[in-house]
Amino acid sequence: MTLDELKPGCSGIITSVGGEGALRLRLLDMGLIPKTRVTLRKVAPMGDPIQIQLRGYELTLRIEDSKNIVVREECESV
Amino acid sequence: MILALVGNQNCGKTTLFNSLTGSNRHVGNFPGITVDHMVGSVRSTKDCEVVDLPGIYSLRPYTQEEIIARDFILNEKPAGIINIVDATNIERNLYLTLQLIELRVPMVLALNMMDEVHANGGTIDIICLSAALGIPIVPISALKGDGVSELIDRAVEVAKNRVLPSVHDFCDNSSxxxxxxxxxxxxxxxxxxxxxxxxxxxxxxxxxxxxxxxxxxxxxxxxxxxxxxxxxxxxxxxxxxxxxxxxxxxxxxxxxxxxxxxxKPQESREHLRSLKYDRILTGKYTAIPVFIVVMCVIFWLTFNVIGSFLSDLMSKVIEALSAAVDGALTNFGINPVVHSLIIDGIFSGVGAVLSFLPVIVVLFFFLSILEDTGYMARIAFVMDRPLRKIGLSGRAFVPMLLGFGCTVPAIMATRTVSSDRDRKLAILITPFMSCSAKVPIYSVFIAAFFPGKGALVMIALYGTGIIIGLLTAYAFKSTIFKGNPVPFVMELPNYRIPSPKSVALLLWDKAKDFLQRAFTIIFVATVIVWFLQTFDIRLNVVADSADSMLATLGQCIAPLLSPLGFGDWRIATALISGFTAKEAVISTLSVLLHTSIDNLSTSLTSFFTPLTAVSFLVFTLLYTPCIAAIATVKREMGSKLVTFGVVVMQTGIAWLAAFAVYQIGGLFI
CATH class of the missing domain: 1.10.287.1770 (Helix Hairpins)
Known part of the structure; x- marks a missing residue:
């Protein structure tokens, strides 16, 4: 599944980061690399972008861009 | 010796810079770099300057700011780097540190917000981390000023002795x-x-x-x-x-x-608090109402409460001063032309503009609070989707908001927008966000024609500017700027209480900038206008300003403005003077109508009807930005032709909008 498909409050482990060019480099620089745990915090009031948490900080990115990030769901909250 | 201050966004870099340099700073220009840097002399150390580089996450040339920072370090070869790191978010911050270490420049790491880490039960073994990274580390609290003098001592020492980072490898030997x-x-x-x-x-x-x-x-x-x-x-x-x-x-x-x-500390209190605030501030149903309320309160406080109170106070002081000087000059029996220059020209012109200083400072105060608390980033988060519709990212919303303060810094703030395309689009529509220099014009007309409805008229005007800006962006999006907006990957920092010192220094900079303009550009404009108005072409003092040189110039332009409902030469002239700075529209009007700022509203009622007043306000809202803003557009767009296009486009749109208001409004009244 991809990052945007996580339920709010759920975590996942990144398995691969796709995309290309500047977007991909930025994602990598911000610490979105394979084996990193991310939590989907919330979806913006208008349905896009999303807020995620990783490495102890909060990051926002668009749904379209987050589809490049494949995660393995590890949902603890349910 | 020059030290470069480098760090992520939101890590307290500006606070540290202010703490190191106090008000001892200036905008520096380095050859080969088109951008201004803030440069400050370090207070405690001789011959040591610190350059405040833009906040960046990586040395990859991804945004304009990253390119600027990287090129500065590579080309200007600073003696040392002070890398400021947010200790509460250490992993991501150290990513940039590793890239900086690769540059092989003497560097010191300033570990900021250590007090917050300790308060949450965390600790960082400085010696251990210093050994791991191969660079000296100084724990500091930029906000409280703890450790700052030790930091600068270490940085100077490392730079003087050319101590390079001692660790090279960031990977396993076997990998x-x-x-x-x-x-x-x-x-x-x-x-x-x-x-x-x-x-x-x-x-x-x-x-x-x-x-x-x-x-x-x-x-x-x-x-x-x-x-x-x-x-x-x-x-x-x-x-x-x-x-x-x-x-x-x-x-x-x-x-x-x-x-x-x-x-690592437990989940930090600051973080938990931020999440709690976010439940409301970016909540599904609450985010937008809260945002609208926040903006309305800011505008109400600025224009109806604090700002207007201080402005009244200021204009009373100026009035009193002017009366005193007037009396003294008359007693002294000074030449009537000089008397006219001082009282009618300088005092009524510059004085009129000065009385609006408080409003501008108050507006900047609120804008800097929004930025420094971290709420601006939330606004971008909430507003990204609607802005995308017009081809912009949520990031562009912040510069556009700054446009309500002053177009010049707003256009400069578009540097934080990562793509060139988004940036240029944002630059083109920012001037439509009504800048605070236009407030004097609105205030005077509101006092004359819509007393008691100040906030309502203001909101309508600002709203019109926003709508026209959005329509323009939309038009550009489907023509010149085709293609998709670029990725929007942005940190949401914890909410923080802004440092009073940073806010105060920012306000001081803004006030100084405004005063400088008041006493240079506006002073000169006022004297020129007074000169053109007092003399005719043969340099005789005119009895009636309708015979003056200015009248002749205004008369040439006036016919163009007749279809908009204000074809009087004095109004045309005032609009021309607005080209130098928007505040000058009011000062020129008050000079041309032989009246003080307090009585200007009364005089205006004989020149305008409420309808033509609205038409005039719409025209002033939209027409060409001032010289300073045009110069900034040119610098950021790097093209004279485009800049000229911006001026023509805006004036054209202004003319059409005012024409529509006057002609359509005329059908109903």
């Missing part, structure tokens, strides 16, 4: 990445040495696929093939592509160092 880096370094060592570039930095750039570096090192064809071969081998072995492998290497190194040296 494929390690083998790859060393193979490439071996391959290009001679080339790098010849160019006196740090070979490790070149290696990393080559692996990242920086084609610039390939050309710079003048690699031979077989070397290029060899390079590609080494990298592909590494990619196969690690199962990651080159960029992911390097990012993975750095983050793995950081994770290991952090695991050894840092006792």
């Amino acid at each position: 494929p990445v390690h083998r790859c880096i060393h193979a490439v370094m071996h391959l290009i060592q001679d080339h790098a040495d010849r160019l006196e570039l740090p070979s490790r930095f070149c290696t990393i750039k080559l692996i990242e696929g920086d084609s610039d570096m390939v050309d710079r090192l003048e690699l031979l064809t077989n070397e290029r093939e060899m390079l590609e071969h080494i990298i592909v081998e590494m990619e196969i072995e690690t199962g990651l592509d080159r960029n992911a492998a390097l990012a993975d290497m750095r983050y793995t190194f950081i994770e290991q160092a952090v695991a050894r040296c840092v006792v």
